[in-house]
Amino acid sequence: GAVVSQHPSRVICKSGTSVKIECRSLDFQATTMFWYRQFPKQSLMLMATSNEGSKATYEQGVEKDKFLINHASLTLSTLTVTSAHPEDSSFYICSARLGDRGGKLFFGSGTQLSVL
Amino acid sequence: GENVEQHPSTLSVQEGDSAVIKCTYSDSASNYFPWYKQELGKGPQLIIDIRSNVGEKKDQRIAVTLNKTAKHFSLHITETQPEDSAVYFCAASKGRTGGFKTIFGAGTRLFVKA
Numbered sequence: 001g002a003v004v005s006q007h008p009s010r011v012i013c014k015s016g017t018s019v020k021i022e023c024r025s026l027d028f029q030a031t032t033m034f035w036y037r038q039f040p041k042q043s044l045m046l047m048a049t050s051n052e053g054s055k056a057t058y059e060q061g062v063e064k065d066k067f068l069i070n071h072a073s074l075t076l077s078t079l080t081v082t083s084a085h086p087e088d089s090s091f092y093i094c095s096a097r098l099g100d101r102g103g104k105l106f107f108g109s110g111t112q113l114s115v116l
Numbered sequence: 117g118e119n120v121e122q123h124p125s126t127l128s129v130q131e132g133d134s135a136v137i138k139c140t141y142s143d144s145a146s147n148y149f150p151w152y153k154q155e156l157g158k159g160p161q162l163i164i165d166i167r168s169n170v171g172e173k174k175d176q177r178i179a180v181t182l183n184k185t186a187k188h189f190s191l192h193i194t195e196t197q198p199e200d201s202a203v204y205f206c207a208a209s210k211g212r213t214g215g216f217k218t219i220f221g222a223g224t225r226l227f228v229k230a
Contacts, residue, residue: 006159032216043205043220044160057215093159097216105150105218107159 002028004096006108013084014116021079021111023094029074030096034105035067038091050077084115118143120208122221130229135193137224139206142187146208149182149189150218154203163204164191196228 003026013019023033031052036044048069049057056069066088068080077096081088091112095105119142129135141149147168152160166173166180166189173180179192193200206221 004159034218041225043222046217046219049215049217095159095218104162104165105216106162107152110157110159112157 002096002098002104002106004094004106004108006094006111008111009109010112010114012114012116015085016083019081019084019113021081021092021094021113023077023079023096023108025075025096025106028096028098030077030098031074032097033071033077034095034097035069035077035079036093036095038093038110040091044093047079081113084113086115089113089115118146118208118210118214118219120206120219120221122206122224124224125222126225126227128227128229129196131196131198133196135191135196135200135226135228137191137204137206137226139189139191139208139221140187141189141208141219143208143210144184144187145210145213146187147211148209149180150207150209151178151180151191152205152207152220154205154223160205193226196226198228198230201226201228 005024007022033050035047047062050069050071052071058064071077093110095107098104121140150165153163154160164178177194182189203223205223207218209218
C-alpha cells in the first residue's frame, strides 16, 4: 500500500520559535500534498495544497507567512510554523495524493504541536 | 462552497451489531467519496471509497452506498468488533476539477461495546 511518513510525531517548543514538519511519500511520487489542522474532537481543516515545484495554495484565513510550505521534490513536502504561539498548538496532518489512483489520499500519522 | 454533513456525531453499538453512518454533500460535481477511520493520536486511514459511477461497494464487513440524486452516501459496518471503535470521517472530492481537494464531514465517534 501507499505509505506516507510524517515527522516529528510530537514537538514541544517555546513561543517565538519555528517548527518544521516533514511529510514524505515513501513508495510513490506525489505531485500534490495537502496539509490539515485538527483540533481535539473536530474534523480536519484543510490549510493548504502543496504542489511540487510551485507555490502552495492556501485556504482562506490561513496565513501563508505564518505557515510556510515547501514541496521541493515529488516525495517531500514541509510545513514550517514560524514564530509559533500557543494558539498554534494543534494536531497537524499531511496527506499525499496517489496520482495513478485518481485522487486517493493517504495520510501521515500526524504531528502534535504544543507551544508553551 | 462544498459542504459535507455527517450523522450521527456519536454512535454506540453492541459487539456484533451493525453500524450505519450517513453523509450528505452539497456540490453535485463531487465524484469521489472516501471514508476514513481515525484512531486516537493517529492520522486518518482510508478504509473504503466509492466513485460516482457506482451505487454500492463492499469490502468484507464494510460497505458504502451512494445515492447521487439525493446526494447521500452511507457507510455500513456489519458484525462490529471492539477494534472498530474509532472516529470515522466521510469525505467528498471533485477530483481534478476541484484540484483534488477533499472536504471532510465532522466525524462520527463509534463505540463498540464488548
